[in-house]
Amino acid sequence: MTQGAPDPKEVGRAYAMAQVGIEMVAPIGLGVALDYWLGWTPWATVAGAVFGFVGGLVHLVSMMNKENRNGPTKPGSGAP
Secondary structure: OOOOOOOHHHHHHHHHHHHHHHHHHHHHHHHHHHHHHHOOOOHHHHHHHHHHHHHHHHHHHHHHHHHHHHOOOOOOOOOO
16 A cells, blocks of 8 residues: 655654654753753753753644644644
């Protein structure tokens, strides 16, 4: 069974979601590394978690606002 090529818009959305996940996890990893090297345990990890959560959330909200401005992506979805 062969399928057609994936929709580029859907692939872009999947990559953007993966980027949000990385934005949330990478600062925590950086905080753990700083804690290990500088002995700040646990403050750099806590700061990384906060910055990662806020940054990822801001990116997620901006993605949703952009999608709402562009209107529904599929026929029959969204408000009339």
